[in-house]
Amino acid sequence: MKFKLALGLSLIGLGYSCAVQATWDEKFWNPKPLADDVILPMPCDGAMAFRKVAIPQNKPLEDYNITLGQEGDEWGYVEQSRQEHIAGSFPDPKNKGRYYLIAKYELSDVQFRALSGECPTADMKGRLPKVNIGWMDAMAFANQYNLWLRKEKLASLPKDDGQPGFLRLPTETEWEFAARGGLAVSPSEFRDQHFPMPEGLNGYVWFAGAQSSNGKLQLTGLLKPNPLGLHDILGNAAEMMFEPFRLNKLDRLHGKAGGYVVRGGSYVTTQGDIRSALRGEEPYYSDSGENVSKTTGVRLVMVSTTLTSRDRVKEIEKEWQALGSAPKTAAQGKAPDSLQNLNAISAKVQDDGLKKELEKLRGELRANGQLRDEQRDQAIRTSLQLGAFLCTKMKDDGEFLDRLNQLYSKTCAADSQLDANCARRQEQLGQHQKALEFISSYYADTLVDMGSTYNKPLIDPQIAVVQQQMAARGKTNLNGYLDTYWMNLQGYWKDGKVARDAWLMACKKNN
Structure with a gap:
């Protein structure tokens, strides 16, 4: 299959001179094409494939809380789990979130040479990953690619607030979030040693040993991808990160910044050491010059700048001022706002020293409030997902009970005992009726608890987040049940009635 890009290669201004235009067969740069791949052109009629990494937040100052690393003392000083936050670069109107792009494959030798002045x-x-490349050379490659795209194919770049994106090495957070499977996996799968591998490690990762890489670098894209469609994200060539290496100090990174970080392991990493949390350090320089390694390669990301315009800055300022002072929950009612009280006190204070102390206290209160708000939003999302799941359970159990009732009425009517097992059938009916009543009561309890604890302004924004999470995991069939839960919750707010039967019927109407 040929994939020809009309590039119009006038590269003289960037120092390129391509005497021959080589059209690349797609199998050499995207051997496992997917319908939703994002393709960026390269010189010499080449191309690079990327995958979207969705983040279920949309506002400029919103970000998504994740846990990276792993628990355990053996490598705790390098890999201890820690809380991080991630945000997308580009708007995704369809899913109401944001995303960044990460290369589908490791940078290949032919792609590297396409930007080195030859075609x-x-x-x-x-198709072999480009290895024996230093960190500075990797950044120089990204720089040359960015310059070429802006000169030749600016329209191909995704934009945020009208500003085109740019390529660079990934941060550790960007890389590990994508390597673990992002939103395409469940929370428990995300925290596992590596992404789900139904066909075993050998089907997804090149590692050391005769049963896998046999000590040799392998072509990109031969094995199966991770749930986001990324090939060789673990194993084959280790991948260098944008930021310097830091040790781990329990809940934070250490203050000393060293060499650069490499992630993912390589074809010489043992099978037992393959994990998403694996981190290593490489020096920028060796005794003889720039440090290079035959086991380390490159995978680029496409991201955007943050302060893109005056309007965006104003939007960020407005969001920042609101941090830590979100609307109260339903349970809080009209309780006094400590932050507002502190602001009023601070405004009356004349002593500069005391005013500074109050401002410091105000900042601490806002930070604690922000953490509280993030934890609250996570609790709301968890409750919404539980409500949607229980609604599916009510539908399934309710329809099954309806069928049992129909069968019982048909075969065990009072004047027509056609089935000798009618007594047993009646007992089964009673058991299933009790099971349905339990699920319906549990559903009602969670709904009433949600409605009593939180109000609409708090819950409404999280609906879209949960919908994005479900879509990323291929669970869009649950969106109807989520909508039903939301409709039932609003009905409860309106009339205060615990309408178990009506809620059951509403769940059963979903397809």
Whole structure:
């Protein structure tokens, strides 16, 4: 299959001179194409495939809380689990969230050479990951690619607030979030040693040993991808990160910044050491010059700048001022606001020293309030997902009970005992009726608890987040049940009635 890009290669201004335009066969740069791949052109009629990494937040100052690393003392000083936050770069109107792009495969040799001043002929050998490259050279490659895209194919770049994105090495947070599977996996799968591998490690990762890499670097894209569609994110070539290496100090990173970080392991990493949390350090320089390694390669990300315009800055300022002072929950009612009280006291204070102390206290209160708000939002999302799941359970159990009732009425009517097992059938009916009543009561309890604890302004924004989470995991069939839960909750707010039967019927109407 040929994938020809009309690039119009006038590269003289960037120092390129391509005497021959080589059209790359897609198998040399995207051997496992997917319908939703994002393709960026390269010189010499080449291309690079990317995958979207969705983040279920949309506002500029919103971000998504995740846990990276792993528990355990053996490598705790390097990999101890810690809380991080991630945000997307580009708006996704369809899913009402944001995303960034990460390369589908490790940077290949032919892609690297396409930006080195020659037009290489794409072949199978060119699919090998580009290794023996230093961190500075990797950044220089990203820089050259960015310059070429802006000169030749600016329209191909995704934009945020009208500003085109740019390529660079990934941060550790960007890389590990994508490596673990992002939103495409469940929370428990995300925290596992590695992303789900139904066919076993050998089907997804090149690691050390005769049963896998056999000590050799392998072509990109031969094995199966992770749930986001990323190939060789673990194993084959280790991948260098944007930021310097820091040790782990329990709940935070250490203050000393060293060499650069490499992630994912390589074809010489043992099978037992393959994990998403694996971190290593490489020096920028060796005794003889820039440090390079035959086991380390590159995977780029496409991101955007943050302060893109005056309007965006104003929007961020407005959001920042509101941090830590979100609307009260239903349970809080009209309780006094400590932050507002402190602001009123601070405004009356004349002593500069005391005023500074009050401002410091105000900042601490806002930070604690922000943490509280994030934990509250997570609790709301968890309750919404539980409500949607219980609604599916009510539908399934309710419809099954309806069928049992129909069968019982048909075969065990009072004047027509056609079935000798009618007594047993009646007992089964009673058991299933009790099971349905239990699920219906549990559903009602969670709904009433949600309605009593939180109000609409707090819950409404989290509906869209949960919908994005479900869509990313291929669970869009649950959106109807989520809508039903939300409708039932609003009905409860309106009339205060615990309408178990009506809620059951509403759940059963979903397809």
